[in-house]
Amino acid sequence: MKSNxxxxxxxxxxxxxxxxxxxHAQMQSREEFVCTSGSVKRVVTIFxxxxxxxxxxxxxxxxxxxRDGATKTVWTSKTDxxxxxxxxxxxxxxxxxxxxxCKPESIERPDAIEPPDPTPAPRH
Numbered sequence: 001m002k003s004n005x006x007x008x009x010x011x012x013x014x015x016x017x018x019x020x021x022x023x024h025a026q027m028q029s030r031e032e033f034v035c036t037s038g039s040v041k042r043v044v045t046i047f048x049x050x051x052x053x054x055x056x057x058x059x060x061x062x063x064x065x066x067r068d069g070a071t072k073t074v075w076t077s078k079t080d081x082x083x084x085x086x087x088x089x090x091x092x093x094x095x096x097x098x099x100x101x102c103k104p105e106s107i108e109r110p111d112a113i114e115p116p117d118p119t120p121a122p123r124h
Contacts, residue, residue, distance in 0.1 A: 030045050030046060030047045030048065030106075031045070031046045031088075031104065031105070031106055032044065032045045032104070032105045033045075033088070033095075033102045033103065033104055033105075034102065034103055034105060035092065035095045035096070035101065035102040035103075036100060036101055037098070037099050037100040037101070041066075042065070042066065042067050042095055043064075043066040043071075044063065044064075044065055044066075044088050044091050044092055044102075045063065045064040045066070045071075046061060046062075046063050046084050046085060046088050047062045047064070048081055048084075049061065049081075059078075059079045059080065059081055060076070060077055060078045060079060060081070061076070061077050061080070061081045061083070061084035061085075062077075062084065063075040063087050063088050063091070065091065074087070074091070075087045
Protein backbone atom coordinates (compact mmCIF):
# COMPACT_ATOMS: atom_id res chain seq x y z
CA MET A 1 0.00 0.00 0.00
CA LYS A 2 1.30 3.45 -0.83
CA SER A 3 2.58 5.59 2.02
CA ASN A 4 -0.01 8.26 1.21
CA UNK A 5 -2.86 5.77 1.69
CA UNK A 6 -1.39 4.61 5.00
CA UNK A 7 -1.14 8.18 6.27
CA UNK A 8 -4.75 8.81 5.17
CA UNK A 9 -5.91 5.67 7.00
CA UNK A 10 -4.13 6.71 10.20
CA UNK A 11 -5.56 10.24 9.90
CA UNK A 12 -9.11 8.84 9.53
CA UNK A 13 -8.57 6.65 12.55
CA UNK A 14 -7.27 9.58 14.63
CA UNK A 15 -10.34 11.62 13.73
CA UNK A 16 -12.62 8.72 14.61
CA UNK A 17 -11.04 8.20 18.02
CA UNK A 18 -10.34 11.81 19.00
CA UNK A 19 -13.52 12.25 21.03
CA UNK A 20 -13.47 8.76 22.46
CA UNK A 21 -10.42 9.24 24.61
CA UNK A 22 -12.14 11.80 26.83
CA UNK A 23 -15.93 12.01 27.08
CA HIS A 24 -16.66 8.66 25.46
CA ALA A 25 -14.16 6.84 27.68
CA GLN A 26 -16.43 7.57 30.61
CA MET A 27 -19.27 5.86 28.73
CA GLN A 28 -17.12 2.82 27.82
CA SER A 29 -17.41 3.47 24.12
CA ARG A 30 -15.74 1.47 21.47
CA GLU A 31 -14.20 2.35 18.15
CA GLU A 32 -14.63 0.00 15.23
CA PHE A 33 -13.23 -0.46 11.79
CA VAL A 34 -15.61 -2.37 9.57
CA CYS A 35 -13.59 -3.85 6.71
CA THR A 36 -15.16 -5.44 3.66
CA SER A 37 -13.91 -7.16 0.53
CA GLY A 38 -16.82 -8.27 -1.62
CA SER A 39 -19.14 -10.21 0.69
CA VAL A 40 -16.37 -10.86 3.25
CA LYS A 41 -16.52 -8.77 6.43
CA ARG A 42 -13.93 -8.23 9.18
CA VAL A 43 -14.33 -5.99 12.23
CA VAL A 44 -11.53 -4.53 14.37
CA THR A 45 -12.88 -3.12 17.64
CA ILE A 46 -11.08 -1.08 20.31
CA PHE A 47 -12.74 -1.02 23.72
CA UNK A 48 -11.57 1.98 25.71
CA UNK A 49 -11.26 1.50 29.45
CA UNK A 50 -12.60 -2.05 29.51
CA UNK A 51 -10.88 -5.29 30.41
CA UNK A 52 -11.55 -8.55 28.58
CA UNK A 53 -14.14 -9.52 31.22
CA UNK A 54 -15.99 -6.18 30.83
CA UNK A 55 -14.78 -4.53 34.06
CA UNK A 56 -13.92 -0.83 33.98
CA UNK A 57 -10.20 -0.02 34.07
CA UNK A 58 -8.53 3.37 34.13
CA UNK A 59 -6.66 3.90 30.85
CA UNK A 60 -7.01 0.26 29.87
CA UNK A 61 -8.19 -1.12 26.57
CA UNK A 62 -8.62 -4.20 24.44
CA UNK A 63 -8.72 -4.95 20.73
CA UNK A 64 -11.13 -7.55 19.37
CA UNK A 65 -11.04 -9.02 15.87
CA UNK A 66 -14.15 -10.51 14.29
CA ARG A 67 -13.61 -12.86 11.36
CA ASP A 68 -16.13 -15.32 9.91
CA GLY A 69 -18.55 -14.50 12.73
CA ALA A 70 -16.08 -15.42 15.50
CA THR A 71 -14.66 -12.70 17.77
CA LYS A 72 -11.32 -13.00 19.55
CA THR A 73 -9.54 -10.57 21.85
CA VAL A 74 -6.15 -10.11 20.21
CA TRP A 75 -4.52 -7.42 22.40
CA THR A 76 -5.12 -5.88 25.82
CA SER A 77 -3.49 -3.28 28.03
CA LYS A 78 -4.32 -2.35 31.60
CA THR A 79 -2.94 1.18 31.28
CA ASP A 80 -2.11 2.16 27.68
CA UNK A 81 -4.94 3.02 25.29
CA UNK A 82 -2.36 4.17 22.71
CA UNK A 83 -1.00 0.60 22.57
CA UNK A 84 -4.41 -0.69 21.50
CA UNK A 85 -4.81 2.07 18.93
CA UNK A 86 -1.39 1.28 17.42
CA UNK A 87 -2.13 -2.45 17.25
CA UNK A 88 -5.56 -1.86 15.71
CA UNK A 89 -4.08 0.47 13.08
CA UNK A 90 -1.52 -2.21 12.17
CA UNK A 91 -4.27 -4.80 11.74
CA UNK A 92 -6.43 -2.45 9.68
CA UNK A 93 -3.39 -1.59 7.54
CA UNK A 94 -2.82 -5.31 6.85
CA UNK A 95 -6.47 -5.69 5.89
CA UNK A 96 -6.34 -2.73 3.48
CA UNK A 97 -3.17 -4.18 1.95
CA UNK A 98 -5.20 -7.36 1.36
CA UNK A 99 -7.81 -5.41 -0.68
CA UNK A 100 -10.27 -4.74 2.15
CA UNK A 101 -11.97 -1.37 2.40
CA CYS A 102 -12.15 -0.22 6.02
CA LYS A 103 -14.37 2.47 7.51
CA PRO A 104 -14.21 3.77 11.11
CA GLU A 105 -17.28 3.91 13.36
CA SER A 106 -17.76 5.18 16.91
CA ILE A 107 -20.26 3.23 18.96
CA GLU A 108 -21.54 4.08 22.42
CA ARG A 109 -23.06 1.49 24.71
CA PRO A 110 -26.75 2.36 25.11
CA ASP A 111 -26.75 1.37 28.77
CA ALA A 112 -23.80 3.69 29.44
CA ILE A 113 -25.66 6.86 28.43
CA GLU A 114 -27.12 8.59 31.44
CA PRO A 115 -30.77 9.63 31.22
CA PRO A 116 -31.51 13.34 31.65
CA ASP A 117 -32.11 14.60 35.18
CA PRO A 118 -35.89 14.63 35.73
CA THR A 119 -35.60 17.36 38.40
CA PRO A 120 -36.46 20.76 36.87
CA ALA A 121 -33.87 23.51 37.17
CA PRO A 122 -34.66 26.13 39.84
CA ARG A 123 -36.08 29.40 38.55
CA HIS A 124 -34.51 32.66 39.58
